[in-house]
Amino acid sequence: MMKLFKGWSNVTYLMKFKPIDVGYKFFALNDAMTGWCYVVIPEGLAEKGHDGEEWKTWDKVAELCRHLPDRLNKVYVACMDNYFTYPKTIKALANLNVATVGTVQPSTMPPEMFVPLT
Numbered sequence: 001m002m003k004l005f006k007g008w009s010n011v012t013y014l015m016k017f018k019p020i021d022v023g024y025k026f027f028a029l030n031d032a033m034t035g036w037c038y039v040v041i042p043e044g045l046a047e048k049g050h051d052g053e054e055w056k057t058w059d060k061v062a063e064l065c066r067h068l069p070d071r072l073n074k075v076y077v078a079c080m081d082n083y084f085t086y087p088k089t090i091k092a093l094a095n096l097n098v099a100t101v102g103t104v105q106p107s108t109m110p111p112e113m114f115v116p117l118t
Contacts, residue, residue, distance in 0.1 A: 003020070003024045004022070009024075012024060013025045026040050026042050027041040027043060027060045027061070029065065029067060057083070057086070057089070061084055061092070062089070062092035065096050071096065071098065076098045078102075079101050080100060080101075081103055082103045082105050085102040085109070087109060
């Protein structure tokens with residue numbers, strides 16, 4: 001999500017053709033049924049993970065899902081668009097006991113990861 005900001009900062013983003021095209025970028029985990037927001041991670045240019053390495057998109061998605069309440073005893077499904085749906089994201093969420101569903105770009109997904117719907 002984007003928060004409008006018209007000033008100057010080294011962590012603002014320009015995303016052309018979006019409703020809010022300049023501002024601060026955040027990753028948020030929201031519940032589709034209740035609207036609750038579980039956690040928000042601000043996107044920064046010099047962001048580092050727990051191991052000191054730069055965070056990638058799948059790291060951020062996995063970090064958000066680590067905050068799901070009682071995730072070991074409940075079934076959660078993360079619904080994502082093609083910006084987040086990568087093999088590394090799906091594997092990271094599977095390790096956290098979170099299923100995934102979403103759109104993909106065929107060029108980013110190996111054919112053996114596709115599961116036919118029957």
